[in-house]
Amino acid sequence: MAELTYREAVAAGIAQEMERDERVVFLGEDVAAAGGVFKATVGLLERFGPKRVRDTPISELAIIGAAMGAAMTGLRPIAEIMFSDFLAVCWDMIANEVAKARYMSAGQMTLPLVIRTANGSGARFGAQHSQSVENWAMSVPGLKVVAPSTPADVKGLLAAAVRDPDPVVFFEHKGLYATKGQVPDGEHVDRLGTAKVLREGGDVTVVALAAMVPRALEAAERLQREDGISATVIDVRSLVPLDTKTILAETVKTGRLYTVEENPRLCGWGAEIASIAAEECFYDLDGPIVRITTPHVPLPAADALEDGTVPSVARIVETIRRTAG
């Protein structure tokens, strides 16, 4: 085991896969010479050379298009879109082209590509550089969607994403880049489509993603200490494929389901999970399913405002405390 930061785990994951398979190539804005604006891809150009690690112009359509063209002709590209907000700039490529090529060609084309992007709030960058848009990707058939919360998961799930034969949109959380965690030595490959139960409790089940995971864990500690409410906390990790088995099993155990989502209110990823649970666990629910989300507003920039918008530990605690009876 070694302690890595979340950002170091990104570079380590890419390096692991580029080392293993010469078909893996990497492109994006400022990713090579500068090591990435978030310093998440430091050292890759030096290690793998300018043929396989390339800086691009500010051309999101071209970046994703090139990744798609390369993927359909034998390479395994990793493309970076600097801020997940910019997925909107190349959304045609992602949603109309990449997601659908295999289906429309009846399987003639395989697109083993990974789109990595920095998602989420906390850096005070304002509404166009702070969004959580993993729910956009979740809603398009043909895209796999991953959002890790720890350095170990970053490396392991990135490796799994690169090795997956289908398009994967890999949402790193910019607010977590500096966080640290233990990462297994040697080759580390995780599995897409698996959620992790991080904490077992008997009273409520809390499902969270990415930066909301550490907040949910902290809230669970406080609820135990202050209210004697014992919470199960699940890190979803993978929205598509979705580990519904684990999530539903843990929901049935407590009868109470909560989601903690950084997406704005409408159509956040938790809405889908809540809907599945309401349909498939209805007769095991001991109370309403409650979603704890960002309100349906663009994100404000000022630090106090941003912190007051996205679900905080205090808001998670207060919501569960108020409704868990």
Add this chain to the structure above:
Amino acid sequence: MDVVMPQLGETVKEGTVTVWHKKVGERVEANELLFEVNTDKVETEVPAPVSGVLAAILVAEGGTVQVGTTLAVIEEDGKPRAAPARDAPLSPVVRRLLAENGLDASAVTGTGAGGRITRDDVLAHVERSKTGGKPQGDERLPLSKVRKRTAEQMALSWRTIPHVLQAVEVDFHAVDAARLPRALTYLPFVAFAVCRALPEFPALNASLDGDALVLHRRINLGIAVDLGGEGLIVPVVKDAGEKSLPELARAIHSVSEKARSGRLAPDDVTEATYTLSNSGRFGTLLTAPIINPPQVAILSTDAVTRKPVAQGETVAIHPVGVLAQSFDHRALDGAYSAAYLRKLKQILEERDWAADLGRGP
């Protein structure tokens, strides 16, 4: 406002809710009787702390909880809460479990927020019902709280204390002369005699505490009272040694009455140093009583019957009864106990009882 389990005695740690006098949704006035609590066989009535509506009962009758636990919630006048809990809709899992078990919601106690029936409430109810099933033919009577407590104490005593029984036969002729005109029973006389004898035999008015014998200065006489099939209770007459015979008689009468009518306070049953067990009215010859630890002895008085006794060279008919003492052989020996008993006999047979009684009742 939360209604909590009160601290009913300095040494009391938990209590059992025995009766709710109000239903959820009923109005209750401040100081009106709300519920009853049993602590160590003593029943206490508890009034409501405020006026309002009983919004929720969180501990049902029969529930035993620690002091301080919330038992119920009163929605105070002027401080309204949300919809009354009992009417709260049943959750899907609760409805399913009720249906699967053939239960009605009214049968289940709700411990959720505001008294809501939770999934665990139904599951607990089902579990309790299972263990309460009757086998064919036999009738199963659950033991009362008091009997259970008595049983625990008896077993503990019998397990830990090496009991030795000694008895003397006492001629109550002198006692009769004093008691009959005043319609007293034998018990106060025996008690008075015990109080006169114990100071000469302090090891009997003592507690065994590990490897030490604690000699008590005060004589707190426990008077064992039979609760008519519901077990025994031993109210205590504190400082019995300082009471005159009439005072002692009144005190004994008082605690016995309180015991029988269930009006003892928790402090009424603590700190006894020596116990009298009066089986007289049952007509028995002799009883080997069980010591109440941490005491080291207990005296039983059985039936007093008219028998022929030798008086000089002639035969007279006198009231005769047996006093039997069980003592803890770890704390003292037979000779000591026997001497005490002889002293008791002597006091009972030779004391000037008229003087102890004085004039008047």
Add this chain to the structure above:
Amino acid sequence: MPTLTKDAAPPNTAATRLALFRSQTEIRLLEKRAYDLFLQNLVKGTSHLSLGQEAVAAGFAVAMRRDDYTFCTYRGHAHTLARGAPMVGILGELMGRTCGLMGGKGGSMHLTSVPHGAMGSYAIVGAHLPVAAGAAWSAQVRGSGQVAVCFFGDGATNIGAFHEALNFAVVWKLPVIFVCENNQYMEYTPIRSVTAVEHPAADRASAYGLERIVVDGNDADAVYGAAAAAIGKARGGGGPSLIEAMTYRYSGHSRADPGKYRPAGELEEWMKRDPIALYRARLLELGTPEGALREVEKAVQRAVDEATEAAKESPPSPLDVIERDVWADGGSSWRN
């Protein structure tokens, strides 16, 4: 007058010329059949035909290597066929049959035959230009010598992806040839009225440091010559080219459009320069026997007829393909 690059190399063998003739004829006859099937309501939805534009597709296809990549728009029957995709597969796809190239999953606008290098027909204007650049990048990384040829209409020159792809391809020196089939009209609007320059592709080449190339899109030899030169340059590591081929479409934008927005006489003028008629005449002039040409025409017609019957006999695509092939494992599951 359209200009050729100085490296342009017109075909100089009879075999090549016959191949060009054959390819154009196949496209013409297949597209006419597709039109008929549409009128018979056997082809549903929409179809974008290349009638009148055959020379561009044929000229490039004959000049390409078997393992080169073709990317085209929703007006892609011609290009897909020219790369060698089976007629029965194309007609079957148009009619939603099991024998269709994509089993009815993609339809007319998305004809794809990866084994023939036909890497998809794309329905979002301009989207495939960056994809073609990516395929070229892949060839560059792998050192395979393959090139990508990307066909698009005049309308695509005004969309963002066009500009991103051109710049990207030049900066990375990718082996991709961008071919603008300028048939003068976007859907219903003349291209001139919405474009800042006269030649929507060629007049932008200099913005990307590329040579201005305009060819007569109705002259298969001219197209072939320009294609060979550009492909040769790309394959040799010389980077991308942008070629504007002037042509005209006989039908409306799509089957649903009768093309009434064209000025009177314009269509007739262009039909005088029918590419196949032109080429037929030239071959005869160069000494190809009339009989040989007629043999080709008869054979192609036979092939089209056989393919039509075969496609008609193929059953409609079954419902169970609906949930297949979202993922590489052949399924579409998003949960466990």
